Amino acid sequence: MSSTKYIALIDCDNFFCSCERKLNPELNNKPLCVVSSERGCVIARSKEAKQMGIKMGDPLFKAVEEHPSCIYMVANHYNYLNISKQIMSILKSLSPNVEIYSIDEAFVDVTGLVKVYKKNYYTMAKYIQDRIKKEVNMPVSIGISRSKTLSKLASDRAKTTQDRIILLGKSKIKSYLKDVDISEIWGFGGRLTIRLQQFGIRKNVNVIPVSYI
Numbered sequence: 370m371s372s373t374k375y376i377a378l379i380d381c382d383n384f385f386c387s388c389e390r391k392l393n394p395e396l397n398n399k400p401l402c403v404v405s406s407e408r409g410c411v412i413a414r415s416k417e418a419k420q421m422g423i424k425m426g427d428p429l430f431k432a433v434e435e436h437p438s439c440i441y442m443v444a445n446h447y448n449y450l451n452i453s454k455q456i457m458s459i460l461k462s463l464s465p466n467v468e469i470y471s472i473d474e475a476f477v478d479v480t481g482l483v484k485v486y487k488k489n490y491y492t493m494a495k496y497i498q499d500r501i502k503k504e505v506n507m508p509v510s511i512g513i514s515r516s517k518t519l520s521k522l523a524s525d526r527a528k529t530t531q532d533r534i535i536l537l538g539k540s541k542i543k544s545y546l547k548d549v550d551i552s553e554i555w556g557f558g559g560r561l562t563i564r565l566q567q568f569g570i571r572k573n574v575n576v577i578p579v580s581y582i
């Protein structure tokens with residue numbers, strides 16, 4: 370790993386719900402769930418729907434019965450894909466190094482961008498976030514750090530912060546990882562987590578060299 374490399378993970382917030390709100394602003398600030406057309410299960414929830422206690426995967430009939438005041442919409446993946454393409458094209462206009470990870474997430478190598486745009490890593494993230502909001506009206510969370518795994522951790526945690534950006538710089542990584550549960554680390558789910566727990570490793574992933582994550 371280069372000593373100067375920094376990767377940003379740009380992750381849309383509640384993507385399917387945010388797409389529906391973009392297409393119909395009357396849905397803003399209301400509890401909203403998107404359900405799959407095939408099986409009628411909840412596949413996306415707005416912040417308000419999460420606060421009501423609706424869970425991912427809940428069957429529609431159960432959610433409607435328990436939370437009738439929530440709005441339920443059938444997924445329109447064609448619309449979501451179009452909006453995703455708009456976001457990815459903004460990212461590609463900023464950097465030649467964009468790796469699309471899913472319909473609503475992309476890694477961007479921002480190492481050189483800070484010089485080109487004359488910004489620091491935090492203000493670069495803010496600039497990306499503001500452009501996506503202004504041009505596509507999509508809220509995004511951004512994590513920036515020295516590897517894809519660390520930037521993913523940072524973006525997951527950024528969702529609970531006021532500005533929805535976390536910059537995890539070189540000097541902060543060790544202390545930051547101290548309180549991170551290994552199940553939070555991308556790629557450490559399921560069996561590997563259980564195996565590590567058998568060795569007494571639950572937190573403080575500093576026991577694993579950063580170059581591995």
Ligand SMILES: [Mg+2]
Binds near residue numbers: 380381382383474
């Ligand atoms: Mg997302």
